[in-house]
């Protein structure tokens with residue numbers, strides 16, 4: 001098991017799901033973990049789990065939609081821990097909605113949480129990593145970034161932006177000692193699929209447990225991978241879509257029509 005003893009890790013969106021799983025696993029492996037999200041009670045629960053392994057771990061209640069709050073989070077985290085070693089941009093919202101019911105405000109909100117906010121946090125904390133010639137940035141994207149599922153236009157676009165930003169960032173930071181890992185969750189068993197104000201999911205894919213997605217991330221870190229899919233077989237689907245996007249979208253349309261007849 002790779003050791004993260006003393007590493008300073010910030011995980012956004014750690015009050016539930018993948019973020020909570022990653023935060024606790026980093027703490028279990030010796031890291032000092034900072035966690036943030038909006039739901040204080042849920043964060044407190046995750047913080048207690050982290051502190052059982054890593055007593056110095058801390059939490060911040062933050063709405064990442066608020067630019068000033070993100071600025072403050074970066075300052076508070078680095079002042080508390082004297083810098084940062086690993087940033088996990090995990091917080092995200094789906095807002096699944098058929099295109100015909102999508103409005104600009106929703107698109108902007110999704111883009112803010114899933115793209116602009118993690119970029120803002122990354123740029124604020126990057127100088128610490130550059131100064132020490134080391135660091136890791138884990139960006140949680142989605143298979144939606146490559147597969148464009150139905151009713152997820154705003155979400156897919158925000159995750160595609162996050163993905164391309166991450167790839168370009170990996171290139172610009174190539175010789176700096178800072179590594180970038182992009183996680184593409186497929187279907188992981190979290191609250192993301194039961195959030196209010198979202199259309200139901202169309203695709204019916206068996207979800208993997210959070211623990212499996214967390215294990216895939218730590219394997220990716222150990223291998224110095226640029227990207228990992230969870231579950232891993234989604235990588236093959238992404239490749240087949242890239243080879244023939246038209247056939248893939250036509251196949252998706254056929255699948256949706258079939259599901260509507262179910």
Ligand SMILES: NC(=O)c1ccc[n+]([C@@H]2O[C@H](COP(=O)([O-])OP(=O)(O)OC[C@H]3O[C@@H](n4cnc5c(N)ncnc54)[C@H](OP(=O)(O)O)[C@@H]3O)[C@@H](O)[C@H]2O)c1
Nearest residue numbers: 013015016017018037038039064091092142185187188190
């Ligand atoms: N589960 C999957 O199959 C799947 C698939 C593709 C991508 N993903 C991505 O994985 C990441 C984690 O999602 P999850 O599946 O673990 O779902 P989740 O349990 O709903 O976690 C989402 C996290 O984001 C936080 N968050 C949302 N809006 C926020 C805001 N305005 N400010 C601060 N924190 C905010 C939530 O905390 P609060 O509500 O407490 O603020 C929560 O901790 C997301 O980026 C998601 O898009 C997941």
